[in-house]
Amino acid sequence: MSAPVPRTVRVEEAVLGHNRELAARLRSRFEERGTLVVNVLSSPGSGKTSLLERTLAELTPTLSCAVIAGDLATDNDARRLAGHGAPVVQIATADICHLDASMIERALPEVDSPTLQLLFIENVGNLVCPASYDLGEGMRAVLLSVTEGEDKPLKYPTLFKTADIAVVTKIDIAEPVGFDRATALANIRSIAPQARILEVSARTGEGLSAWFDELRGRVAALKRP
């Protein structure tokens, strides 16, 4: 009997190679135009949409923003994110557990403009598959909520290793859920020493100013034509 695991991996390599090429073309296009693309990744329910709601409310008055949101089904996220002055498009992936560069390329015309400064891509809620799919982004933000358990960076290292920013979310309920902050931060640092760690609550607003400043600083650093 043949082992399905290596067979799957070989096939994925071909698909991933194709994806990497397309992502590189998208990245060049974004960089030429001075658009910061942020790939937002986490487990389901870690608070990606809540964080983006607050972020759009804060940034859209001064920055041109847009969102591409991915989910297997429903347009719940796009509906939550609409009404903040940024165009939003939802990608329904059916049973595909991640976004890929071709999906971004197809969705982009719905939200793109020559003056776009900040494009958020809210990936499918998943700590595994999205790690391997470059979307042409300039920054990866990986969220970890205080309710998920401190060992998640150790158990899902591939995704955390690719993070530019690790955002600990829902810190307003850290105490009732018994969150062990020191262990969680140590685990993030051991797997993702390259990542800046931020701690936020989208509900109370605590810690969000550092997140907003990080985004504003990165947008300001991009050369615009």
Next chain:
Amino acid sequence: MSAPVPRTVRVEEAVLGHNRELAARLRSRFEERGTLVVNVLSSPGSGKTSLLERTLAELTPTLSCAVIAGDLATDNDARRLAGHGAPVVQIATADICHLDASMIERALPEVDSPTLQLLFIENVGNLVCPASYDLGEGMRAVLLSVTEGEDKPLKYPTLFKTADIAVVTKIDIAEPVGFDRATALANIRSIAPQARILEVSARTGEGLSAWFDELRGRVAALKRP
């Protein structure tokens, strides 16, 4: 440029067909022997391991139990589950986002015995990929914690549609996280009308007796040679 999405699906169909055949053979073997196999599925951090810790403590005095735990990396879960009188084996899947039947077949000799009555398979924390991989189980338990958001059954329908039991976990923190119970239960019922819904807290023990009784009843209903 070819579209990677349908290509991925076709490849998956071949892998899935192979998996289904092997799962059917495993299921026949378990049924002949009178072993109940429970595939435990959820998002990362929904409380699979905590629920299984309590379950082993309760059931191992009277039932012969074993556990196969799957994760991308670490043997954290196996270490947490050891010491309850049941053999436990960890499968490290590397970057594979789900267990498959061949992994179960290879791990099984580590925990199997002719008198085994109850085998728990703790799947990789993921609401997408594990849905499609039959492991030869007799029962699927899908967990949803009160911290994840009430819309998760709508956004990850494939997995919830396959559930025999939907277990709402962490109900002791429902109030501080603002859990909307009525909406969550309505969403589970709309996607998974076949599933019995249980509400539990592994921390306080609330609701666990119904879960234990469900397992005991199913084990008792199996014919043993």
